[in-house]
Amino acid sequence: MRIRWTNQLCGLTVALTTVAAIAAPPEGIETTRARYDDQVVVRVNVETAQDLRFMLQVSPDPWSHRVGIGGPVDFRVSSEHLADMAAAGLEFDVIIEDLQGLIDAESARLANRDDDNVIAGTFFDEYKTYTEISDYIDTLVALRPDLAERVELGTSLRGRAISGIRITNGTPGDRPAVLIHGCQHAREWITVMVNTYIADAFIRNYDTDAEIRALLDETEWIIVPIVNPDGYEYTWTDERLWRKNRRSWYGVDLNRNWGYKWGGEGSSGFRFSETYRGSAPFSEPETQALRDFFEANPHIGGHVDIHSYSQLILQPWGYTAALPPAHELIDQIGSQMAADIFAVHGRVYVNGPSYTTIYPASGVAPDWTYGDQGVLAYTYELRDTGQFGFILPPDQIIPNAEEVLPAMITLGTEVARVRDPLTLSVSTLTAGQPASMTSGDAMADARVYFVYSVTGPGSVYAPLLGTDLGLANPALAGVALSDGSGSAVYNFTVPGGTSGTTVWLQAAQYGTTSPVEQATIN
Ligand code: 0X9
Ligand code: ZN
Numbered sequence: 001m002r003i004r005w006t007n008q009l010c011g012l013t014v015a016l017t018t019v020a021a022i023a024a025p026p027e028g029i030e031t032t033r034a035r036y037d038d039q040v041v042v043r044v045n046v047e048t049a050q051d052l053r054f055m056l057q058v059s060p061d062p063w064s065h066r067v068g069i070g071g072p073v074d075f076r077v078s079s080e081h082l083a084d085m086a087a088a089g090l091e092f093d094v095i096i097e098d099l100q101g102l103i104d105a106e107s108a109r110l111a112n113r114d115d116d117n118v119i120a121g122t123f124f125d126e127y128k129t130y131t132e133i134s135d136y137i138d139t140l141v142a143l144r145p146d147l148a149e150r151v152e153l154g155t156s157l158r159g160r161a162i163s164g165i166r167i168t169n170g171t172p173g174d175r176p177a178v179l180i181h182g183c184q185h186a187r188e189w190i191t192v193m194v195n196t197y198i199a200d201a202f203i204r205n206y207d208t209d210a211e212i213r214a215l216l217d218e219t220e221w222i223i224v225p226i227v228n229p230d231g232y233e234y235t236w237t238d239e240r241l242w243r244k245n246r247r248s249w250y251g252v253d254l255n256r257n258w259g260y261k262w263g264g265e266g267s268s269g270f271r272f273s274e275t276y277r278g279s280a281p282f283s284e285p286e287t288q289a290l291r292d293f294f295e296a297n298p299h300i301g302g303h304v305d306i307h308s309y310s311q312l313i314l315q316p317w318g319y320t321a322a323l324p325p326a327h328e329l330i331d332q333i334g335s336q337m338a339a340d341i342f343a344v345h346g347r348v349y350v351n352g353p354s355y356t357t358i359y360p361a362s363g364v365a366p367d368w369t370y371g372d373q374g375v376l377a378y379t380y381e382l383r384d385t386g387q388f389g390f391i392l393p394p395d396q397i398i399p400n401a402e403e404v405l406p407a408m409i410t411l412g413t414e415v416a417r418v419r420d421p422l423t424l425s426v427s428t429l430t431a432g433q434p435a436s437m438t439s440g441d442a443m444a445d446a447r448v449y450f451v452y453s454v455t456g457p458g459s460v461y462a463p464l465l466g467t468d469l470g471l472a473n474p475a476l477a478g479v480a481l482s483d484g485s486g487s488a489v490y491n492f493t494v495p496g497g498t499s500g501t502t503v504w505l506q507a508a509q510y511g512t513t514s515p516v517e518q519a520t521i522n
Pocket of ligand 2: 185188307308
């Protein structure tokens with residue numbers, strides 16, 4: 001058995017005494033709010049199914065990081081269970097020893113905000129309420145009405161608007177679009193600020209930043225900082241660690257309520273569970289609003305569902321360990337985004353498929369947008385890796401947003417490229433002789449598929465590529481890797497004895513194809 005304590009505490013007795021000592025609510029803090037006095041956050045090395053079962057019994061609330069067997073998992077637990085956990089042979093660290101202390105410090109800070117500070121600082125020096133975010137959307141639109149407009153996606157269960165901002169240098173609907181949103185989970189405050197910051201950066205820097213200008217000339221963005229307004233408000237007024245929406249007394253985990261493989265592994269049918277999936281797929285007005293928006297805007301080709309915490313870039317699928325058809329491309333863009341993030345402040349974000357990188361979860365947003373809508377979809381888990389968890393200090397808002405911004409630009413650029421048709425040129429085809437097919441405008445350093453048909457043009461859906469090929473009875477000629485500028489060359493030898501045969505040829509990459517070329521073999 002191994003027990004390690006953070007904060008220089010060296011034994012169980014010391015830790016329990018310290019936790020008990022902070023039990024009385026400090027002066028000036030409203031006592032009607034939910035309190036977590038006897039609770040700590042532990043990172044447990046879950047080695048067996050039995051370990052996991054034990055922890056799920058003693059913890060009302062697994063936090064982020066990783067849930068599963070064979071890795072560290074964070075749980076919020078009452079400190080009275082620490083001794084039992086140690087007795088059960090679990091290895092763990094207490095990563096947040098004074099949870100209520102963190103929350104108290106945050107509430108005191110927010111209660112003392114004065115307008116001078118808000119005006120002197122920037123909007124992103126402190127967390128903002130639902131109303132402040134909503135007003136800020138109007139501020140941004142007013143700055144650049146030529147680039148931005150307010151969008152209303154729908155109304156929450158308790159009647160609050162689910163609002164966003166659409167930003168593009170063009171007519172909405174004309175260009176490939178990326179939709180990003182935060183706060184499906186109410187307590188993940190950093191996601192609200194990072195989404196809003198991205199909108200702010202796009203609008204304020206359009207004139208001066210060549211990269212942002214090129215991006216907004218080429219793509220459209222829909223940014224929805226708060227998908228779960230009722231839950232978000234509730235975390236400000238009543239229960240800081242509330243996660244779900246505000247259906248009745250229990251709430252539904254919106255990120256288990258989406259209609260792709262709804263009800264599967266990693267979701268719960270019990271109302272009291274933090275991962276309660278709701279009574280049916282899309283039973284909640286918040287997920288319905290987003291579903292309807294995606295369906296009404298088929299030009300959306302990219303999606304990021306932003307959460308916290310753990311510093312991860314998660315790819316489909318969440319419901320199964322199997323890899324999706326476009327895994328290679330999704331993984332490649334994911335590592336590029338992780339590299340972009342690392343380059344800003346040196347923070348490591350791990351990129352990988354959701355199921356194996358964090359934990360199985362069914363009915364999650366990107367599974368539906370990718371699986372049902374063919375959109376390149378990711379989940380981000382923002383800062384940190386557990387030091388503060390959901391109670392992230394506000395001085396991390398700007399650095400967190402700064403590091404995410406270039407990753408978003410990468411995603412937008414790749415979505416635009418994936419949606420652009422490839423080019424294809426074919427060399428002279430002579431039976432028994434070497435020949436080549438060259439494609440341009442492909443995604444950089446990625447596989448390009450060269451397909452042919454001897455039957456003629458047609459239309460066949462290729463699931464691997466997430467798109468329709470323009471060929472009847474297509475066959476794969478071969479695969480070539482594109483270079484850094486997106487050009488791929490496939491060299492081959494034309495089979496002997498084929499003189500006089502007519503073939504139809506096409507290049508394809510995930511989500512896009514070239515025009516069909518016709519050639520007759522000499
Ligand atoms: O559980 C979630 O919904 C997300 N983590 S969080 O701690 N923010 O709640 C992760 C969802 C990622 N997708 C899958 N694991 N399938
Ligand atoms: Zn979340």
